[in-house]
Amino acid sequence: MVGAGLAGLAAAWELEKGGVDVIVLEAGRRPGGVIVTERRDGFIVEGGPDGFLAAERDIQDLARELGVGDRLVSPLAKGSMLWTGERLEPLGEGRAAELLGIQIAGESELAQGFKTFAGGMADFVEALVASLGSAVRMNQGVTALAPAARGWRLAVTGGSTHEAEGVILAVPAWSTARFLAALGVTAGRELEEVVYHPSITVSLAYRTDQVPAGLAGTGFVVDPDAVGARHAVPLHVRACTYSSSKYPDRAPPGYALLRAFVGPGVGEGDPGAVTHAELVTILRLEGGPLWTRVFHWPRGLPRYKPGHAERVAHIRRRLALLAPLEIAGAAVDGAGVSACVRSGREAARGLIRRLAG
Numbered sequence: 001m002v003g004a005g006l007a008g009l010a011a012a013w014e015l016e017k018g019g020v021d022v023i024v025l026e027a028g029r030r031p032g033g034v035i036v037t038e039r040r041d042g043f044i045v046e047g048g049p050d051g052f053l054a055a056e057r058d059i060q061d062l063a064r065e066l067g068v069g070d071r072l073v074s075p076l077a078k079g080s081m082l083w084t085g086e087r088l089e090p091l092g093e094g095r096a097a098e099l100l101g102i103q104i105a106g107e108s109e110l111a112q113g114f115k116t117f118a119g120g121m122a123d124f125v126e127a128l129v130a131s132l133g134s135a136v137r138m139n140q141g142v143t144a145l146a147p148a149a150r151g152w153r154l155a156v157t158g159g160s161t162h163e164a165e166g167v168i169l170a171v172p173a174w175s176t177a178r179f180l181a182a183l184g185v186t187a188g189r190e191l192e193e194v195v196y197h198p199s200i201t202v203s204l205a206y207r208t209d210q211v212p213a214g215l216a217g218t219g220f221v222v223d224p225d226a227v228g229a230r231h232a233v234p235l236h237v238r239a240c241t242y243s244s245s246k247y248p249d250r251a252p253p254g255y256a257l258l259r260a261f262v263g264p265g266v267g268e269g270d271p272g273a274v275t276h277a278e279l280v281t282i283l284r285l286e287g288g289p290l291w292t293r294v295f296h297w298p299r300g301l302p303r304y305k306p307g308h309a310e311r312v313a314h315i316r317r318r319l320a321l322l323a324p325l326e327i328a329g330a331a332v333d334g335a336g337v338s339a340c341v342r343s344g345r346e347a348a349r350g351l352i353r354r355l356a357g
């Protein structure tokens, strides 16, 4: 396994379940990829994904298989608002995602709402890692993949190598493209078409008495047109989730936790201060935040160009001609966390079939 994001961990779990000896090589210092949950002073702060649609079964099914199904929790509040530039107005179901350019499911799936884990998304990562034990190795960035007598040889940062009968690449698209191109799979270069959009998430903590106007619904989205027309200086905040209203136990009693999505144009300044200043206007906050926590995502959510699924199918047909090698994750099969779980498990099943064949 290359990559210990959600797709890589789910794939490794499926491989172990299938009786395959597995090692997960992860370049970073921690598992989970873009899932980053920080727990501090009774707050649960999400840097990356904070939940998923309740209609998405794959992540929930795996949670139950891992024995953490009881950690799944539902939102406390419903509905989003639109910041028109002058006021917050109720927003129709699904419009928030549409305005943010997030490709998601149809109305019936949206109507079922969202879910997350009681201790944050890291609950799920921690359960996967615990089940895999010492198979998950940090600080092991794979620098090269080459054919070997029986399968593959993987070179790792620091100079060590591993041999494996089969490999799953569960890394971002640009990295998958590079590995495949080096193997002569020129079609793999097409994954460079997957564009990762930069974003910044800013979490801010307040006492609830600093939010005297209250927080209606689960958050708001800024209407890009209306704000452009009415404000001399456009807002950097594009959307804000009221984390402590949306999900249980995101903040201790008497405190509010907000999480804003901020455009990369926030510049060199302190994104926490800029975000707070803009939220003061929108939410009529009183006083400064108790603290802010900023996460930079220079390459955040992937977006696919038309024809992506056909390109991926073409690449997979080419890979079928090589020793067992699968590709998985948000690079290829959908950006949502549940899609990544499904992608990882399917890649593992494919690898098991190839190893047995």
Ligand SMILES: Cc1cc2nc3c(=O)[nH]c(=O)nc-3n(C[C@H](O)[C@H](O)[C@H](O)COP(=O)(O)OP(=O)(O)OC[C@H]3O[C@@H](n4cnc5c(N)ncnc54)[C@H](O)[C@@H]3O)c2cc1C
Pocket: 002, 003, 004, 005, 006, 007, 008, 025, 026, 027, 028, 031, 032, 033, 034, 035, 047, 048, 049, 050, 051, 052, 053, 140, 141, 142, 143, 170, 171, 172, 175, 199, 201, 297, 299, 300, 301, 302, 328, 329, 330, 331, 334, 335, 336, 337, 338, 340
């Ligand atoms: C800010 C943000 C908010 C999001 N919010 C949501 C949400 O609310 N709901 C939702 O469903 N989805 C959300 N998503 C999308 C979703 O979280 C991701 O698409 C998904 O988690 C990606 O999982 P992955 O395993 O495919 O990739 P990643 O999480 O990117 O994992 C890939 C791993 O591979 C490692 N790696 C890379 N190169 C190498 C190498 N050469 N050798 C070894 N390891 C390597 C990386 O270090 C990383 O750990 C969000 C994403 C972002 C960035």
